[in-house]
Amino acid sequence: MVSKDSNSFSHNSDSSSIISIGFEGTAHTLGVGIVRDNEVLANVYDTYIPPEGGIHPRKASEHHGDVVREILDQALNNADIRIEDIDVISFSKGPGLGPCLRMVATAARSLSNYYEIPIIGVNHCLAHIEIGRLVTGLTDPVTTYVSGGNTQIIAYEGKKYRIFGETLDMGIGNAIDSLAREMGLPFPGGPKIEKLAESSNNYIKLPYSVKGMDLSFSGTMTKAINMLEDGSPKEDIAYSFQETIFSALTEVTERALSHTEKDEILLTGGVAANKRLRNMLEIMAEDQNADFKVPPSSLCIDNGAMIAHLGKIMYESGVRHDLMDTQVRQKYRTDEVDVIWRKD
């Protein structure tokens, strides 16, 4: 299903502004976004839903290849521009699943080559942060980035986005989706687990795994699955699982906030949709006198607009990539990128 973004605006006719297009394709979602200045002109995406089981990287990449043309056309149409109007093309260089990254990078390279438009490969996690800063107005937040494959607590220090804490095994969304699958609930499991959890307040103790500033979810997930097999009610398991893993995330976010002495928290990624998680972070933020904000959901999930926005600010700050430098990086780390576009 092709989804249209409700946050699109019609563009102005200022010819000096930069128009940037972004291709996202690190995992399930193929997205194309177009931005001009600080406006999202289009943000169209399509998510691969596996018929059963977890994500199969090659099948997801085939999906991306199948829909990319249609999504691109729709984005251009929504933004009311032609490819020739575009000043810079960006794509998600990583981190992510190899076949998906390669498929989307190939699409971006072909366009760049054919139309002779500069190309920039961007870090997916940084794109979440930068679009979040843009739309929430937070200037220097601690970012809690929670998605299917990624879970990181990130803050800016000394020209880099540093990882203050992260998962040591699986992404928090994958842990939730795996538990949901065991309950017979199809992808995406997050909203279904959230709904189940709302009808329980019976906490059953689960392993709570904070190791230093890092997190781990697989032990908690395995125990929850064992409880399911032993016949505990699904609602109680869903509730206890959310309480446990979201408390751990809130604890690490609070410590990162206090360590960095920042006073803003940005929550983003697909799991940011969860009301209980928002609620826990909000209570903590209030205690700490910090501002807490979450971007609109179309800009929290994996999307092309965030890639376009980061590509645009990198391009404006002078970054240029040769076509030869556009290899994808499955394990592209958040703290590898020199953040030359921030002046603080």
Ligand code: AMP
């Ligand atoms: P992303 O990887 O950022 O595209 O986000 C997808 C992940 O977000 C999947 O693991 C979903 O299950 C998860 N997700 C979506 N909505 C919710 C929700 N309401 N609660 C928890 N997880 C969610």
Ligand code: MG
């Ligand atoms: Mg993401």
